[in-house]
Amino acid sequence: MNFFTILKDILAPKKCYSCKKEWHFLCRKCLDKIWYFHSICPVCKELTHDFEVHFYCKKETVFLDKVIILSHYQNKTIQKLIKDAKFYGRKDILEDISLYLWEKLFDHIEENTQDIILIPTPMYFWKKLKRWYNQSEILVKNMSKICQIDYNNSLVKKTRNTKAQSHLSKIERMENLQKAFSIDEKLIKKFTHKTFIIVDDVVSTGTTLNEISKLLKKYGVKKIYGLCIASD
Numbered sequence: 001m002n003f004f005t006i007l008k009d010i011l012a013p014k015k016c017y018s019c020k021k022e023w024h025f026l027c028r029k030c031l032d033k034i035w036y037f038h039s040i041c042p043v044c045k046e047l048t049h050d051f052e053v054h055f056y057c058k059k060e061t062v063f064l065d066k067v068i069i070l071s072h073y074q075n076k077t078i079q080k081l082i083k084d085a086k087f088y089g090r091k092d093i094l095e096d097i098s099l100y101l102w103e104k105l106f107d108h109i110e111e112n113t114q115d116i117i118l119i120p121t122p123m124y125f126w127k128k129l130k131r132w133y134n135q136s137e138i139l140v141k142n143m144s145k146i147c148q149i150d151y152n153n154s155l156v157k158k159t160r161n162t163k164a165q166s167h168l169s170k171i172e173r174m175e176n177l178q179k180a181f182s183i184d185e186k187l188i189k190k191f192t193h194k195t196f197i198i199v200d201d202v203v204s205t206g207t208t209l210n211e212i213s214k215l216l217k218k219y220g221v222k223k224i225y226g227l228c229i230a231s232d
């Protein structure tokens, strides 16, 4: 913690969005109360071990091996936290959440830190320019700082702008994302032996994560997990 962080904490201390107590945007107590998300399969949404895709849910169109989720998006506190972090420049909220994401990740994987690589869900450059930052990138950078995990934010790029996914059907979402991502073909060769963790803020049907995974697997990556703050 540097001098400016300490000063900022004294002048404008972080307050829990839920109980209003100081030092975290969401304190441990509230975290345990409202963030708990059961370990479900991303395909059928039924209970599973460590968020894995069930053996019988693995189809040729499913490229993810698990999707680890921290909390429920229906929760109003979570919605406000994510909106402030994403649209109102509150990067400090993302820093706080990174710690919880990191803990959740290591509760549900068997890999060692040196065997994994974190990548953010990429944002189209124009969108990032308008928003100033990509929230997934900030999460990834902070997680990497906390526990010295490799991260790379140039392996996967978003090559065109796409419509917002939230109001589209599952098929429309898939069409919307077709050929929207590209991979650095040279760079990827260095990392194919690692387990990839794609980090995002909110996951709904998982179409974006699956589309990126499809590309990564085409280039030889064996295991890919999603890691998200919230899901509906």
Ligand SMILES: [Zn+2]
Pocket (backbone or CB within 6 Å): 016, 017, 018, 019, 020, 021, 026, 027, 028, 029, 030, 031
């Ligand atoms: Zn609290």
Ligand SMILES: [Zn+2]
Pocket (backbone or CB within 6 Å): 041, 042, 043, 044, 045, 046, 053, 054, 056, 057
């Ligand atoms: Zn399943």
